[in-house]
Amino acid sequence: AQKITQTQPGMFVQEKEAVTLDCTYDTSDQSYGLFWYKQPSSGEMIFLIYQGSYDEQNATEGRYSLNFQKARKSANLVISASQLGDSAMYFCAMREGGYSSASKIIFGSGTRLSIRP
Amino acid sequence: DSGVTQTPKHLITATGQRVTLRCSPRSGDLSVYWYQQSLDQGLQFLIQYYNGEERAKGNILERFSAQQFPDLHSELNLSSLELGDSALYFCASSARGSIHEQFFGPGTRLTVL
Numbered sequence: 001a002q003k004i005t006q007t008q009p010g011m012f013v014q015e016k017e018a019v020t021l022d023c024t025y026d027t028s029d030q031s032y033g034l035f036w037y038k039q040p041s042s043g044e045m046i047f048l049i050y051q052g053s054y055d056e057q058n059a060t061e062g063r064y065s066l067n068f069q070k071a072r073k074s075a076n077l078v079i080s081a082s083q084l085g086d087s088a089m090y091f092c093a094m095r096e097g098g099y100s101s102a103s104k105i106i107f108g109s110g111t112r113l114s115i116r117p
Numbered sequence: 118d119s120g121v122t123q124t125p126k127h128l129i130t131a132t133g134q135r136v137t138l139r140c141s142p143r144s145g146d147l148s149v150y151w152y153q154q155s156l157d158q159g160l161q162f163l164i165q166y167y168n169g170e171e172r173a174k175g176n177i178l179e180r181f182s183a184q185q186f187p188d189l190h191s192e193l194n195l196s197s198l199e200l201g202d203s204a205l206y207f208c209a210s211s212a213r214g215s216i217h218e219q220f221f222g223p224g225t226r227l228t229v230l
Contacts, residue, residue, distance in 0.1 A: 035218065035219075043205060043226075044119075044221060045224075046119075091160060104150070104162045104175055105150070105162055106162065107161075110159070110160075
């Protein structure tokens, strides 16, 4: 069965440092997608970055990059030069079902990131 | 602002009651997804609709049902409510399945007393 594991329930990082949030996944599908979402204390879910299983290059979006290691089934989120506004809950997620309209996403349990000034 | 709207923002009701949560997807998005976020279960996928048809089902209880209307807005109906149904209910939309990112609405906070 598909599964997403985030082993870090909470992390504290000094402002301006880089931070890596861990995510491992398990799937038997050859075609899948991996996502990271941010949930601030206000509650909304904010899409950060997406990586397809066939993408050869790691995805990047501004200060966010996804360290995709397919053989290890890991999809770690790297945030460069962390800011106070990065303090939030971060969820790793995986799309099941291949490239079709009948897809659903499963989420990990999340990592609470706190940035120290 | 993701472009996805959800109403109401907060809902307080009693056990045994029935409520309806409403979602309007981003303009042009055909897929609507419903999620439940609770402290003990985390973020759980409930159901997906694509252009009016049910396409994928997750951990949705039989007491819950949903539909997507011709104008693409969606409603999630929760009946015979229990204390454990208290949660944040998110709606998300995407242009085509989940191949692109899903855009989440602000959520509806349901409290069952």
